[in-house]
Amino acid sequence: MKAVRIHEFGGPEILRFEEIERPVPAADEILIKVYASGVNPVDWVVRNGGNDFLKPHLTLPMTLGWDAAGIVEETGSSVTGFKKGDEVYGIPNFPGNNGSYAEYCAAKASQFALKPKSISFNEASRVPLTALVAWNALFELGKLQAGQRVFIHGASGGVGSFAVQFAKAKGVYVIGSASAGNQEFLKQIGADEVIDYKTQKFEELLQDMDVVFDGSPLRDDNERLKGISILKNGGIFVSVNVDFPFSDEAKNALAKKNAKGELLYAQTHHFEWLTEIAQLIDEGKVKVIISKVYPLEQVAEAHKESETFHTRGKLILEVRKED
Ligand SMILES: NC(=O)c1ccc[n+]([C@@H]2O[C@H](COP(=O)([O-])OP(=O)(O)OC[C@H]3O[C@@H](n4cnc5c(N)ncnc54)[C@H](OP(=O)(O)O)[C@@H]3O)[C@@H](O)[C@H]2O)c1
Incomplete structure (x- = not known):
């Protein structure tokens, strides 16, 4: 072969x-x-x-x-x-x-x-891979529930575009970031609000988020600290970049907010999640x-x-x- x-x-x-x-x-x-x-x-x-x-x-x-x-x-x-x-x-x-x-x-x-x-x-x-990553980030690690608010950084990519749609399908209010050419795309897939990460400062526009999901490829501590700064007290920050551990500064920032920081490892064994995701796709809820x-x-x-x-x-x- x-x-x-x-x-x-x-x-x-x-x-x-x-x-x-x-x-x-x-x-x-x-x-x-x-x-x-x-x-x-x-x-x-x-x-x-x-x-x-x-x-x-x-x-x-x-x-x-x-x-x-x-x-x-x-x-x-x-x-x-x-x-x-x-x-x-x-x-x-x-x-x-x-x-x-x-x-x-x-x-x-x-x-x-x-x-x-x-x-x-x-x-x-x-x-499979990006969907399981997004599902794990939002619902296992982020414990997102209907009625909560999530900020998804890097929302137009492989992982992010599923995260936006899964969160919407579960009744979550979604704010996503992307560059200028993908703002309309994010609205089409269901984002309630969109932020252009090149020209707008999300850290000045958002606060009290239940969950921040960094699905972007950025391995940058300042950017991570900005993400933590917009969490509510007791919120959860999830990063897709497992190879970029939390610095002491990031850990302190999380502790000050009684917030949790999670790094996401690949999920490869959740047959039942893939089955539920297939159903959402077949019902037309996820594109x-x-x-x-x-x-x-x-x-x-x-x-x-x-x-x-x-x-x-x-x-x-x-x-x-x-x-
Ligand atoms: N832990 C795991 O198991 C796991 C699994 C899969 C992926 N990952 C990691 O997840 C990240 C994303 O993967 P992917 O497959 O979604 O990648 P991708 O399809 O290439 O998408 C990358 C996304 O990041 C956005 N982006 C690029 N530069 C940015 C910046 N400076 N600030 C904010 N957003 C930016 C892009 O938005 P625009 O195009 O709109 O600019 C695009 O939406 C990668 O770092 C990958 O290594 C980890």
Whole structure:
């Protein structure tokens, strides 16, 4: 089968389009005939050698890709929840070395769910990783409830655009930030208020937020302190950037507000969340936004675009055409 692999860490030029053996699923795995793979910033972070958090888990050679949509081709001997022919989506083996930039991938059945029926494989592959991150940030760590207010920084990207829609679907008042070209987009996906992070100072416009979710790629302590400053007493600050720990200053600022600071680790095992998210998508309450679809062969171009950190929604690699 064809796969995109790396044999060393480095720039987009190290991505190799290769012919390798089709994987055989272990007892608790399913073999997925992959139709599409999402492209996430973590893909090129790993390609570059990873960060402190990821480095100890990386092995070469590696097939990248941790967002898959496809059809179950085979099930391991102990798998009961899926059968051959099921259309599924999920996160294969994060951060393992047999990812979804391939015609087939074997992955733990527990990391997959039935894909939303109303969307294509390309669209479905946009969902799992960013959707689980957004869900975890808002509802597990942020404990957001209907009627509360959330500020989502970096609201137009892969993670942020789901966070806006999930919060709205649960009756939360949403304020999102993005650059000028994405202000209208944020309103279309349901933000109640929008802030242009380049020309407006959110820290002067907002206060008493129940939750601040930093879904932006910023690893900047001043920006984090601004986010903490707009929390209500007892509020919760959640950052998506697990590789950027809280400084002493940030911890003190949180303590002064009796607030909690949370760093978000990837969620790869919440089958039930993916099932609920599929339902929200099929009910039309959440839209799946793709900015561009690349054929698998053009993976290097997709990485270069993702590295700009200005993707609206998500980039997709189409592995095979849908019938
Ligand atoms: N912890 C985890 O498990 C996990 C999982 C997934 C992602 N992440 C991290 O989450 C972050 C976002 O990922 P993503 O997939 O959503 O990325 P993305 O699709 O590239 O989106 C990035 C977003 O950040 C905004 N942005 C860029 N520069 C900004 C700035 N200076 N201030 C405020 N916002 C800014 C962009 O808005 P405009 O285009 O409108 O400027 C865009 O909406 C990345 O740092 C990624 O590494 C962590």
